[in-house]
Amino acid sequence: MCTVALKSPPPAPIALRPKRVSKALKGKAIRGNTTGNFRIVEKMVETKRDEATLYLIKVRDHRDELVFRKLYRSLAPKLLGHLQKRGMTRDAAEEVLQETFVTIWQKAHQFDPARANAAAWIFQIARNKMIDRFRGDKRPLPADIEILTETQDPDAEDILSLQDDIAELQTALSQMNADQRDIIEKAFLGEMSHSEIQELTGLPLGTIKSRIRLGLEKLRYELSKT
Amino acid sequence: MKQIDHHIAPEMLADYSNGHLDYATSLVVASHVSLCDSCRAEIDTFDVLGGALLQEEIAQEPSPDLEDTILKAIHTSVAQPRVKASGPLPQPVMEALNGKQPAWKSLGPGIRQHIIARDKKSSVRLLYIEGGKPVPEHSHKGQELTLVLQGAFGDKTGEFHVGDVEVADGDLEHQPIAMHGEACICLASTSDNLIFKSMLPRLLQPIFGI
Ligand SMILES: [Zn+2]
Numbered sequence: 202m203c204t205v206a207l208k209s210p211p212p213a214p215i216a217l218r219p220k221r222v223s224k225a226l227k228g229k230a231i232r233g234n235t236t237g238n239f240r241i242v243e244k245m246v247e248t249k250r251d252e253a254t255l256y257l258i259k260v261r262d263h264r265d266e267l268v269f270r271k272l273y274r275s276l277a278p279k280l281l282g283h284l285q286k287r288g289m290t291r292d293a294a295e296e297v298l299q300e301t302f303v304t305i306w307q308k309a310h311q312f313d314p315a316r317a318n319a320a321a322w323i324f325q326i327a328r329n330k331m332i333d334r335f336r337g338d339k340r341p342l343p344a345d346i347e348i349l350t351e352t353q354d355p356d357a358e359d360i361l362s363l364q365d366d367i368a369e370l371q372t373a374l375s376q377m378n379a380d381q382r383d384i385i386e387k388a389f390l391g392e393m394s395h396s397e398i399q400e401l402t403g404l405p406l407g408t409i410k411s412r413i414r415l416g417l418e419k420l421r422y423e424l425s426k427t
Numbered sequence: 428m429k430q431i432d433h434h435i436a437p438e439m440l441a442d443y444s445n446g447h448l449d450y451a452t453s454l455v456v457a458s459h460v461s462l463c464d465s466c467r468a469e470i471d472t473f474d475v476l477g478g479a480l481l482q483e484e485i486a487q488e489p490s491p492d493l494e495d496t497i498l499k500a501i502h503t504s505v506a507q508p509r510v511k512a513s514g515p516l517p518q519p520v521m522e523a524l525n526g527k528q529p530a531w532k533s534l535g536p537g538i539r540q541h542i543i544a545r546d547k548k549s550s551v552r553l554l555y556i557e558g559g560k561p562v563p564e565h566s567h568k569g570q571e572l573t574l575v576l577q578g579a580f581g582d583k584t585g586e587f588h589v590g591d592v593e594v595a596d597g598d599l600e601h602q603p604i605a606m607h608g609e610a611c612i613c614l615a616s617t618s619d620n621l622i623f624k625s626m627l628p629r630l631l632q633p634i635f636g637i
Binding site: 266269270273274276277278279280281282283285286291295298299302303304306307308316317318319320321322323324325328332335336338340341342343344345367370371374375382385386389390391393394395396397398404406409410411413414417418421 | 436437438440441444445446450453454456457458460461464465467468469470471472473474475476477478479480481482483484485486487488489490493494496497498500501504506509512517518519522523
């Protein structure tokens, strides 16, 4: 697995924008508040980033079924393609799709855009359901992290930084040809760590890990005060 | 969060994410990840890459009535709340115990265990060891993971505190001793670790074309 080589050179690692100076732990790493999130949602609309993430935040905060339908339409076809490529029959894949979207609706309150985008969050829900089917057992999952929903002023900069980095990752992947992406997918489904994949492909995964970790630490800090 | 020094190797985390580890090992990995932000960020990053690859997939249109079926289902299906963590026992362990406290069985003075699951190739158990007592060995073959949930133990490779996990192959000669003070509670798995490797070809078949 570790000896795979790209057939043609991967795109050069993307230069990261200078890091924004991170605000000190001034508190209120709160991400579930409607008023606070309004700003983030607006900013994301402004820059026309990731639609699906925008929809998921709206589903989480407003329980809006029309937006939920939009979220479904934006990701369900790709998810179905993915599940079938992984070896599921169409019927089984549609069942997993249904279970996944019901879970998205039920667990939307746990979605934290400082630690994931919608595609990543939904991918892991679907993957876990697929694995449970293949294995026929209930694979233990890590503890849920409850996000706070009372205070205002979410850390919009952290959220936007992570979403920017993920957008760069997406751009890098979309610029690869199908063979290159195939190799990354094989590495991903094998036993490679993200740092090995980063080394192999130049994809900026280390930065994303640092940001997710920062998001977790800030949330823990806030939770410890409540 | 307390400082954690002994982690799960990133490759094993990747195996866990892909469903390649058996139940016993998965339970220890999930429990460590519940306590460790660093390893959680590692698997979350893995999911971000999965999500990005998902966006590049070739779409397949779902059956036209599936959307409405799902919209009905969100009103009729009730979410099963997860069993909560309890004291030193993290959420995945309490789920494995179906929400009940462990029923400790004595293994000798100052040492107790509760076997959570066991089959021919693997086992996972909780161990309760009073300070100064040795951590019982659970296997001589395969891979052992020992995660500290309360107290601490030490052996010649170092000290292990809450959240630390020791990963040992069967041939590692070591005799961990619970450190003095609060009793040490560990979650320990032993496994030949290959059970679900047999599933791998099936999962990857369409991609590798084998
Ligand atoms: Zn760790």
